[in-house]
Amino acid sequence: MEILILTNREIEKLLPMSECIGVMEECLLAFARGRMHQPLRMVVRPETAAGLMALMPAYKSGEASAYGLKTICVFPENPAKGKDAHQGSVALFDGETGEMRAMMNASAITAIRTAAVSGVATRLLAREDASELAIIGAGVQARTHLAAMACVRSLKRARVASRTFEHAQALAQEVQPGYSFPITAVETIEEALRGAQLIVTATSAHEPVLKREWVAPGAHINAIGAYSPATREIDTATIAASLLFVDRRESAINEAGDYLLALQEGAISPEHIRAEIGEVLLGEKPGRTSPDEITLFKSLGLAVEDLAAAEYLYHQAKTKGAGTWVEF
CATH class of the missing domain: 3.40.50.720 (NAD(P)-binding Rossmann-like Domain)
Incomplete structure (x- = not known):
C-alpha cells in the first residue's frame, strides 16, 4: 500500500485560496445536510506544558466515503520564534477499507482552510x-x-x-x-x-x-x-x-x-x-x-473542513503528479 505525503509548500501550490473557498462552501453544505460527521475535538492541555494537542476526527459518507484525522499542536509562543503556532498532520483514510491514503502538513491546511471558511x-x-x-x-x-x-x-x-x-x-x-x-x-x-x-x-x-x-x-x-x-x-x-x-x-x-x-x-x-x-x-x-x-x-x-481539504489535495496531487508516494 502506498500513501501520499504532502509538504507545506506542496499544499500551498495545490490549494490556492480561490479554490479552497469553493471547497469549504461545498463542505459546509454537506455538513449541514448531514453528509459529514464529527465529534467535538479532544484537547490535551497539561498545566505545565507550553502548548496543547488536539485530535479532530471526521467522516464523510456517500459513494466515496472517507475518514480524516487532524492531530494539531497549538503553541502560542511559536510566532515569536518565527514558527507557525499550529503544528501537526492531517491523515486521510479510505472509508471502505480504513487504509491510510495520505499524510499532509496540518499547518498549511489549517492556515488556508481557516481563511477560506471566513x-x-x-x-x-x-x-x-x-x-x-x-x-x-x-x-x-x-x-x-x-x-x-x-x-x-x-x-x-x-x-x-x-x-x-x-x-x-x-x-x-x-x-x-x-x-x-x-x-x-x-x-x-x-x-x-x-x-x-x-x-x-x-x-x-x-x-x-x-x-x-x-x-x-x-x-x-x-x-x-x-x-x-x-x-x-x-x-x-x-x-x-x-x-x-x-x-x-x-x-x-x-x-x-x-x-x-x-x-x-x-x-x-x-x-x-x-x-x-x-x-x-x-x-x-x-x-x-x-x-x-x-x-x-x-x-x-472544524474537522470536516480538514477532511474536505485533504480529499481535494489528494485528488489534485494524483492528477498533477505532485507529492511523494511511499510504501506504508
Missing part, C-alpha cells in the same frame, strides 16, 4: 460594497485572511495592527507586492478599525482586543483567534450588538469564549446564535437583513 462567511454576510479591511494580528492567519478577503470583496485598502507595531509593518511590507490596493501598518487597533467594513481578529489574545465603540455600523467581523471557553478577542458589548453566526453550534456552546463569556455575564441569551453558516448557505436561516447590522462570524475550525 471567505465563505464574508461572501454571505458582509455588505456588497465593503471595501475597507482591518486585520488585527500579524501572523500566518493574517496573511491568509488578507488573501481570502481579497477573493470575495473588491478591496480599496487594508490596515494591519498588531501587539508589536514592527510586526504589523513587516507583514504589510511583505505582502504589499501581491495586491493592487494599499496595505498600511497602524499603531493601534482603534486606528485600524476606523471606518472598516471588514474586520478580522487573528490574535493569540486571552482578553478582548476589539471594543464596540470602534466598530462601524454595517461592519462584518471574522473572529478566529480564540478557541477555548476562557479566552476571547471580542468584547461583550460587540457580541451583544452583533448578529452572531458560527461554523457549528455544538462547538460554539462548548468552546467559544467570545460567546460563552458574554453569556455568563448575562449580556446575551443562548438564542443569540443566529445560525450556522451551512444553514445560511442552504437558505434555511437568514444572513444580513439590513445595511447597518453588524454581523459576526465566530470561527472555531
